[in-house]
Amino acid sequence: MAGYRVVVGIKWVPNTQAVRFDPKTGTLIRQGVPAIINPQDLHAIEMALRLRDAYGGEVIVITMAPPPAVQGLEHAIGMGADRAILVTDRSFAGADTLATSYVLARAINKVEREIGRVDLAVFGQETIDSSTAHIGAQVASWLGWPYIYYVKQASLSNGSLRVVRQLEDVIEEYEAKLPAVISVLAKALRPRHVSLLNKLRARTERPIITWTNKDLGLDTRCVGLKGSPTIVAKVTYLPEVPRLKKVHKAENPREAARWLLKNLLSDEKTRDLIARALWGEGSA
Ligand SMILES: Cc1cc2nc3c(=O)[nH]c(=O)nc-3n(C[C@H](O)[C@H](O)[C@H](O)COP(=O)(O)OP(=O)(O)OC[C@H]3O[C@@H](n4cnc5c(N)ncnc54)[C@H](O)[C@@H]3O)c2cc1C
Structure with missing residues (x-):
């Protein structure tokens, strides 16, 4: 060949x-x-x-x-x-x-x-x-x-x-x-x-x-x-994360970013997560 x-x-x-x-x-x-x-x-x-x-x-x-x-x-x-x-x-x-x-x-x-x-x-x-x-x-x-x-x-x-x-x-x-x-x-x-x-x-x-x-x-x-020497000792599944699935059709990138930020900051849990990611534990 x-x-x-x-x-x-x-x-x-x-x-x-x-x-x-x-x-x-x-x-x-x-x-x-x-x-x-x-x-x-x-x-x-x-x-x-x-x-x-x-x-x-x-x-x-x-x-x-x-x-x-x-x-x-x-x-x-x-x-x-x-x-x-x-x-x-x-x-x-x-x-x-x-x-x-x-x-x-x-x-x-x-x-x-x-x-x-x-x-x-x-x-x-x-x-x-x-x-x-x-x-x-x-x-x-x-x-x-x-x-x-x-x-x-x-x-x-x-x-x-x-x-x-x-x-x-x-x-x-x-x-x-x-x-x-x-x-x-x-x-x-x-x-x-x-x-x-x-x-x-x-x-x-x-x-x-x-x-x-x-x-x-x-x-x-x-x-x-x-x-097969591998033994699966335990399997743990993570709980499903609820998703809000909002869709926004933006006029331009600046407006899209503003909308995204406003929506992220309007939720208390997300606000805490962002603060911890930016400034570390205890900063929320
Ligand atoms: C203890 C144990 C028991 C298991 N028992 C079972 C069982 O009963 N039934 C079962 O279905 N699985 C079983 N599995 C899973 C099985 O070992 C894997 O599905 C298989 O070895 C391939 O691994 P992977 O899917 O991680 O492939 P990866 O390594 O992620 O695959 C990489 C690439 O290799 C190729 N590839 C993978 N698998 C094959 C294949 N079979 N033929 C050709 N090419 C391949 C593909 O190109 C693939 O993209 C078991 C695993 C363990 C650890």
Whole structure:
């Protein structure tokens, strides 16, 4: 294959904006909550597609998830990914990030054995449900590949990768030898829409394959709950903050600022908060 083979990890997550918290039981109400591709992973797919479009090669999207996640892979094919792999097995359930990244890294190894050399693995910055931002770094560590995160631009040449990464107050440029792993900065790009023609490919050409642990042959002590040393000791949810949601259509910025200040200062609690933020505790 001419060009570069890029693997993108995506996660099929509950749409957290639709998840409600049950204050009586202290649990999340997940029933009827639709699942979506983790929004930041759309940026990872977009970056991989741009690299393929610029340099040739192929994009393979991979997810470790229960079978319904195939819808997420179909979406990725619809965006233009060449193939996709669903890695699924009952023994993978209950995985923490260590066990998840282990399975993903071994799946990438299998891609290399059976499909061909992988040049780059691309991940989103973090997920909207667990938000650990561990997976990219851990996969890199299992594979022994260099890892760069918060990447907003990438280019490839002669076996190496050049990236621009953006931190809060600094922009850095790095070069790394391929193969490598990157995590894409949240909202770095504008993910393309699904094309109907591409989505039809998902049904007609069947570019999505499924691997279970029969295919991967991993020791069941290293995957799922058994392979997960992390223990979630306690989860505490913050009480919901009531919001007044006032909308003001201002004539100009000066008038808008005046309106905002007047409204903020008219509430005693907000006045105290502002005073403490400006002049410290006890100043209210
Ligand atoms: C003790 C414990 C038990 C858990 N049990 C369960 C459980 O039973 N069921 C469950 O669903 N979760 C469970 N989790 C959560 C699970 O470990 C995480 O969802 C998973 O490891 C990914 O972590 P994250 O969501 O923080 O990803 P992050 O590290 O924030 O993700 C970064 C990027 O990695 C990629 N990525 C993340 N996950 C995947 C994936 N699965 N496939 C491909 N790419 C991916 C995406 O590109 C993503 O943007 C458990 C966690 C712990 C600590």
